Amino acid sequence: MTIQFDQNRPIYLQLMEYFYGKICRFELEAGDKLPSVRETAVEVGVNPNTVSRTYMEMEREKVVISKRGQGTFVTEDQQMINELRERTAEKHIDAFLTVMIQNGFNEEEIMELIQKQLRIINKGGRENE
Amino acid sequence: MTIQFDQNRPIYLQLMEYFYGKICRFELEAGDKLPSVRETAVEVGVNPNTVSRTYMEMEREKVVISKRGQGTFVTEDQQMINELRERTAEKHIDAFLTVMIQNGFNEEEIMELIQKQLRIINKGGRENE
Amino acid sequence: MTIQFDQNRPIYLQLMEYFYGKICRFELEAGDKLPSVRETAVEVGVNPNTVSRTYMEMEREKVVISKRGQGTFVTEDQQMINELRERTAEKHIDAFLTVMIQNGFNEEEIMELIQKQLRIINKGGRENE
Amino acid sequence: MTIQFDQNRPIYLQLMEYFYGKICRFELEAGDKLPSVRETAVEVGVNPNTVSRTYMEMEREKVVISKRGQGTFVTEDQQMINELRERTAEKHIDAFLTVMIQNGFNEEEIMELIQKQLRIINKGGRENE
DNA sequence: GTGGTCTAGACCACA
DNA sequence: GTGGTCTAGACCACT
Secondary structure, three states: OOOOOOOOOOHHHHHHHHHHHHHHOOOOOOOOEOOOHHHHHHHHOOOHHHHHHHHHHHHHOOOEEEEOOOEEEEOOOHHHHHHHHHHHHHHHHHHHHHHHHHOOOOHHHHHHHHHHHHHHHHHHHHHOO | OOOOOOOOOOHHHHHHHHHHHHHHOOOOOOOOEOOOHHHHHHHHOOOHHHHHHHHHHHHHOOOEEEEOOOEEEEOOOHHHHHHHHHHHHHHHHHHHHHHHHHOOOOHHHHHHHHHHHHHHHHHHHHHOO | OOOOOOOOOOHHHHHHHHHHHHHHOOOOOOOOEOOOHHHHHHHHOOOHHHHHHHHHHHHHOOOEEEEOOOEEEEOOOHHHHHHHHHHHHHHHHHHHHHHHHHOOOOHHHHHHHHHHHHHHHHHHHHHOO | OOOOOOOOOOHHHHHHHHHHHHHHOOOOOOOOEOOOHHHHHHHHOOOHHHHHHHHHHHHHOOOEEEEOOOEEEEOOOHHHHHHHHHHHHHHHHHHHHHHHHHOOOOHHHHHHHHHHHHHHHHHHHHHOO
16 A cells, blocks of 8 residues: 655645545545544655645545544535546646647547557556456 | 746746657757757746756756757757657656546546547637637 | 865766765765755855755766655665766776776786875875874 | 767867877877868867867977967977876876775775776777787 | 856745 | 755856
């Protein structure tokens, strides 16, 4: 469960993406309790302050809610989660296509390269089954 | 020719991507001279030191060569440019697919969402014709 | 601990060599923390930016790792350090022999002149005991 | 006869070393005429100004003499040439030993590594015979 | 005019 | 307190 952190980007952001991933994949569902700040800190091996910041940011985006003395929970608002998933996808697709086009790749090339990469991923994935 | 800089990421990196874009789109070809540090600085409205750093980083990656008293040039090595283009594509595709899968999107969804976004972009593009 | 800087060569390079020397002599070992940018700057009497550049270059060569908010550390990879030591030696020996041969010195002359110089150094060293 | 220039060091210095090498190897002897600035410039592919500077520096060090309208000549003073050879050797040996010791290599290691490198060079050299 | 280096001083995000 | 980035302005060597 250790995460490979990219030292060039804020750890709290990468940790956010990690939790958002879990929520978007429905590993963490509406209302579920997140592990405590300390637990997470130990588990992923970062400073508790950093985890705390992660939780604060997610709360600011209304994806989680912290209840004093009880812990931090995924929002009950399923609509919110669906939106998170959609926004996330759109943001990444948009950024991806923008940068690819800016680098002179056309639609055909982009689709082809993605297909190719997906085949590689699928092959690698199967080996681990 | 003005660039919209994202305040959250280093300017020198964004400037690198700008030039790499030009090279990948073959707007700047092997052996071409880049504008001087000072010219670029004025043009994009940043400090010459920042441009200098951009050029240095690109030189470290062997995409450009700086010659004292002469200027900075795109590498003569066409192979290097092709690699740049491939590496760029692979890096972005990889990161994109990783994050999408991490967020629980499967192949079909990913391909579909990209197609949808491409249609929107094309429609937007045509309006400008 | 003050360093005599050669005015004709970049300070940041000489500072790199200074730290590489410490690492090759095992005064700084794998995982050790380097003094902070600001500390080093004060100690050797140069601008923090210059020290920063030194640390950046060493990080680029994977000899040290900078961790935001924590400091800069010698790599944990002992293999890397051994390689640094070997590369350093090879680089200097190679350059030295190349230039000596280019100046028309043969093997015997080179070995003899080194022996002679080593005797002088040893004599000088003993005087300081 | 093309020279591999290290872009990080002044070309005029590298060109000086090239000529000093020829003189120390007695390929250019006392009183010999150097090729004209233009000839050299064309031959090694650098700006005539750069060659001009090289010749000026060598004249400043009294190793060559330029005679107006006639060209540039190696000094007639054989003593000067011998000193050049010795000074060159001493300078390089001194710098070399200093840096090796600074990097924690002891006498035995240094001598051994040089012997090893010389064997490699000799083997490589023979292949070209 | 060109890139390379350095200083001084500032601000920021991270831990 | 830590490194990272940026600006402003300066000087230098090379072409």
